[in-house]
Structure formats: structure tokens, C-alpha cells
Amino acid sequence: MEQTEDTTPVEETVTLTAADRCDVCGAQAFIRVVLATGDLVFCGHHGSENKDKLSPIAISWQDETSKLS
Numbered sequence: 782m783e784q785t786e787d788t789t790p791v792e793e794t795v796t797l798t799a800a801d802r803c804d805v806c807g808a809q810a811f812i813r814v815v816l817a818t819g820d821l822v823f824c825g826h827h828g829s830e831n832k833d834k835l836s837p838i839a840i841s842w843q844d845e846t847s848k849l850s
């Protein structure tokens with residue numbers, strides 16, 4: 782068993798699909814951010830744009846931009 786850090790709740794990883802759309806621009810989302818207040822999804826562009834702002838408060842940061850290449 783791997784030890785999980787207390788600050789990181791176990792979240793079920795949901796793969797992003799073409800139906801997931803960036804909350805900012807509506808493009809296909811490749812980044813899912815789990816916040817205490819809910820989930821946000823972003824395209825690669827807006828994910829990196831918001832990363833500095835959101836990553837310190839994000840519970841989890843799921844980045845599937847590698848699918849783009």
C-alpha cells in the first residue's frame with residue numbers, strides 16, 4: 782500500500798473526453814482542476830494560463846495535454 786498524504790484526498794480519476802469543454806473558451810478541455818468549491822476544466826491554453834493562480838489552491842490537477850501531441 783502506498784501512503785497517501787493527508788492533504789491529498791483520493792479522487793477517482795476521470796478521463797477527460799471530447800464532451801469536456803474549457804470553462805473559459807469552450808474548446809476541448811485537457812486539464813481538470815479539482816477545487817474545494819468544485820471542478821473546473823480548461824483547454825491547454827487556459828490551463829497553463831490559470832495554473833499559477835489555481836495550482837496553490839487546487840486539490841488535484843489533472844493534466845492530459847500530453848494527449849494533444
Ligand SMILES: [Zn+2]
Pocket residue numbers: 803804805806807808823824825826827828
Ligand atoms: Zn480555453
